Structure formats: structure tokens, C-alpha cells
Amino acid sequence: MRSFTYFRPYTHGLLPIALILTTAAFAVGQSTGSAEDASANSVSTRIERARTLAAVHQLQAAATELENIRATANDVTLRNVTTLMLLGIYLEEGNYGRSQSLLEETFQKRSAQKDESIRTYFATAGQTVNGLRAHLARYRSYGINPSDANLPAEANADLDRVRALLERIIAQAKEISTEQGRSYDALALQEDVLGIRLALARNDDDHAKWQTEYLMAREKMASSQIQVASLGRSPALDAVTNRIPNPFATKPATPAANSDAPAVADAPPVTVAATPGSEPQLISTGSLTGRETKRVSPSYPPQAKTHNVTGTVRVFAIIDENGKIWVTNSEGPMLLRKAAEDAARGWTFPPSMVNNKPVRLAGYLDFDFKL
Numbered sequence: 001m002r003s004f005t006y007f008r009p010y011t012h013g014l015l016p017i018a019l020i021l022t023t024a025a026f027a028v029g030q031s032t033g034s035a036e037d038a039s040a041n042s043v044s045t046r047i048e049r050a051r052t053l054a055a056v057h058q059l060q061a062a063a064t065e066l067e068n069i070r071a072t073a074n075d076v077t078l079r080n081v082t083t084l085m086l087l088g089i090y091l092e093e094g095n096y097g098r099s100q101s102l103l104e105e106t107f108q109k110r111s112a113q114k115d116e117s118i119r120t121y122f123a124t125a126g127q128t129v130n131g132l133r134a135h136l137a138r139y140r141s142y143g144i145n146p147s148d149a150n151l152p153a154e155a156n157a158d159l160d161r162v163r164a165l166l167e168r169i170i171a172q173a174k175e176i177s178t179e180q181g182r183s184y185d186a187l188a189l190q191e192d193v194l195g196i197r198l199a200l201a202r203n204d205d206d207h208a209k210w211q212t213e214y215l216m217a218r219e220k221m222a223s224s225q226i227q228v229a230s231l232g233r234s235p236a237l238d239a240v241t242n243r244i245p246n247p248f249a250t251k252p253a254t255p256a257a258n259s260d261a262p263a264v265a266d267a268p269p270v271t272v273a274a275t276p277g278s279e280p281q282l283i284s285t286g287s288l289t290g291r292e293t294k295r296v297s298p299s300y301p302p303q304a305k306t307h308n309v310t311g312t313v314r315v316f317a318i319i320d321e322n323g324k325i326w327v328t329n330s331e332g333p334m335l336l337r338k339a340a341e342d343a344a345r346g347w348t349f350p351p352s353m354v355n356n357k358p359v360r361l362a363g364y365l366d367f368d369f370k371l
Contacts, residue, residue, distance in 0.1 A: 043069060043078070050085070059093045080120050084127050091131030096161045100168060103128055107172050118182065125169055125189055132162055132196065140311050140333075145370070146200060159200060166197045170213070177220070187221040191286045195366070199312070218290060280321045280358045288319065288349070288363040296346030298367050304335040308371060313340035315365045321358035323349040333369070340367040 046069055053062035063086060070082040083102055090099045106124040110117040139146045139155075146159055173190035177183050194214040201207035313332030317325050327344050330337045344365050352359050 043073075047082075047085075054085075054089055059089050063089050063093075063095075080123070083120075083124060087124065087127045088131055091128065091135055094135070094158060094161075096165050099128060099131070100165055103165075103169070103172075110176070118176075121172075121176075122185060122189065125172070128165070128169065129189075129193055129196070132166065135162065136196075136200075143308065145310060149203070163197060163200055163202075166193050166200070169193045170197065184221070187217060188284075188286055191217045191221055195287065215290070218287065221286060280360050281354070282318070282360045282362055283352075283354070285361045285363045288317065288347075288361065288365050291319075291361075292347045292349050293323075294346070294348040296343045298336075298339040298343035298369070300369060300371075301335055301339050304333070304339075304369065305371065307335065309333050309335045310369050310371055311336065313337050313367045313369070315340050315344040315367065317344060317363065317365065319349045319352065319361040319363075321351055321360055323351045325349060336367075336369050339369075340365075343367060 046065055050062045050065040050069070053059075053065065066082045066086050066089070070079055070086070073079045073082065083106070087099055087102055090096075090102075103124055106117070106121045110121040136146050144151070144155065146155075151159070170190055170193050173186045173193065177186035177190065179186075191214070194210060194217055198207065198210040198214050201210055311333040313330055313336045315330045316328045318328060319325055325344060325347055327341050330341055332340065344367075347365065349361075352361055
């Protein structure tokens with residue numbers, strides 16, 4: 001329980017508060033003496049109160065309570081948990097300064113070159129990125145396109161602060177990518193953040209700049225896959241792949257209770273059970289765009305047009321060893337998902353090889369719907 005991994009931004013929203021609180025409860029429940037137990041119960045009660053305050057949108061009060069707990073916490077896990085909770089709160093209220101301070105703190109601590117510190121950084125960065133995604137989704141929920149060039153001054157000022165925070169994460173990821181054993185995870189983070197920054201381009205010149213950065217990161221990420229395949233996968237990459245249902249698994253995945261569509265609806269029939277180690281390796285690669293030999297644009301659903309629904313749908317998929325795409329699930333505006341998934345199924349890809357062995361690629365395709 002004392003390790004954190006970077007959850008790629010295609011996880012669904014912020015780290016669940018229930019999960020964070022479970023970790024917190026574990027952290028405060030490790031004492032053995034009566035005095036320690038009393039203190040642990042007190043901390044648990046305060047975290048519960050902070051959660052309640054956040055739920056009723058008393059964000060300042062919740063942040064104050066969590067900051068006090070964090071300042072006096074001796075347990076590393078408890079401190080990390082309160083940091084993640086605070087990031088969610090600060091990003092929700094648009095406090096980018098304090099959010100960046102927390103991020104910088106974990107970034108500096110990772111220089112100790114210990115697994116705990118780097119995992120904490122990736123968890124913090126992941127929470128920050130997901131918080132920014134949720135913030136941008138709030139724009140869309142009000143019918144505002146963050147990439148619109150003619151937004152009011154208040155929106156432009158807010159988005160400039162979002163861009164600055166994204167650019168800081170990109171710079172941090174670049175620095176970490178030069179450190180031995182951390183390149184792939186850092187490049188995965190960098191690629192995702194660059195994708196968001198590219199979507200928020202101020203003008204054509206800004207777009208060209210960040211598109212170049214994005215393509216360079218993807219190229220580096222692709223070239224580093226050989227090293228990942230030969231050295232073995234990191235816990236961070238395992239966390240990524242575990243979020244994408246594998247349609248080739250001999251045991252079908254259990255669909256989530258609130259899933260909008262069967263996670264393995266496209267799964268091919270399995271006629272012979274594979275023996276352990278016989279299946280091609282599954283490599284998480286982030287965005288699949290740019291690898292295709294054929295692409296299909298989605299048709300705009302009439303109902304979505306009628307209701308002025310716009311936005312981006314992210315379709316998660318696996319490319320098998322023969323280059324066939326299998327859609328696993330998607331996220332984004334509900335009225336646009338099926339059109340995006342149908343379009344994704346029409347894409348074709350070349351077979352992928354690593355070390356002269358066929359591999360499967362797990363990743364995603366983004367489809368932008370604009371009126």
C-alpha cells in the first residue's frame with residue numbers, strides 16, 4: 001500500500017476518493033498502542049470530515065483540514081494520500097499555484113532516486129493531469145469549447161494558467177526521461193500531457209510548435225518499446241495495461257457495473273485455449289494515431305447535432321499481431337461514442353514486431369467532434 005503508480009489520463013477521471021480514503025485508513029490504522037490508536041482515530045475522523053466538506057463543495061474548509069493533517073503527518077503514505085486529495089480540491093477550485101507547489105515538491109523529492117519517491121511523483125502528476133482534464137470537461141459541460149479563439153477574457157486567463165501547468169509537467173517529464181530506468185514511464189506521461197497542450201493551442205504557430213513536440217515524444221516512445229520488451233514491464237506500465245480490457249484473454253473480463261457498453265464486444269472467438277507464454281506480448285503504447293495504414297472519419301450523429309453536442313471521444317483499443325483493431329471501450333460524450341467506435345473499427349494497422357517477435361499494442365484513438 002505504500003507505493004503509488006502513474007495512472008495514465010485515460011483512466012476515468014480523478015483517482016476515486018473512496019480508494020484514496022481506503023489507503024488513508026490503512027495508513028492511520030497501523031499503530032499498536034492505545035495512544036497511537038487514539039491518534040489514528042482522530043486523523044481518520046478529520047479525513048472523513050474533509051471528505052464531507054469537499055462533497056458539499058466547501059473546498060476551502062476541506063483544503064484547510066487536509067493541509068493541517070498533511071503538515072503534521074509523520075507517515076509517508078498518509079502524507080501522500082492527503083497530497084492527492086488536495087490536488088483534486090485545488091484543481092477543482094482553480095488554485096493552480098498551490099497545485100503546482102505540491103507537484104514541484106514531489107518532483108524534487110524524486111531526485112533521491114528511490115522507487116517510493118518516483119512513484120509518488122507519477123501518482124501526483126497523474127492526479128494533476130486528470131484534474132486538468134476534468135476542469136476542461138467542465139468547460140464543455142457548459143457548451144464552451146476551450147480551443148475557441150474568441151473566448152471571454154476570464155476564460156483565456158484561466159486557460160493560460162492551465163497551459164502553464166501542463167508545460168511544467170512536460171518539462172518535468174523530459175527531465176525524468178533522461179534518467180536510467182525511467183524513460184518509458186516519463187515519455188508516456190509526456191505524450192499524454194503534450195496531447196492536451198496541443199488541443200489548447202492558442203493559434204496556428206502555437207499548434208505547430210506543440211505538434212512537433214508531440215510527434216517527437218511519440219517517436220522516442222516507440223523506439224523505447226524494444227528496451228521495455230527486453231527488460232520487462234514496470235509497475236506503472238502494468239497499471240496502464242490493466243485499465244484496458246484484453247479481448248484476447250482466455251478468461252473474459254468482468255464488465256463494470258456502470259459500463260455503457262460491453263467491454264469486450266469486439267472480442268474475436270477463441271477456439272483454442274492458449275498455453276501460458278504462447279500469446280504475443282501486449283505493449284501499452286499510448287496514442288495509436290500515426291501508426292495506421294488506413295483511417296476512417298466518424299459520421300456526426302444527427303441526434304448529437306440536434307442537441308449541439310461536441311467534444312472528444314477517446315476510443316481504447318488493442319491492435320493484434322496481424323494489425324487488426326479490437327475496440328474495448330470508450331469515454332467522452334455519450335451521444336458521440338458509438339460513431340467514434342464505429343470509425344475506429346474501420347482503421348487498419350500494420351503488424352507490429354519487437355525483437356523480431358509479433359506483439360499486440362494497447363492504446364487509444366481520439367476523435368474530435370466539432371459543429
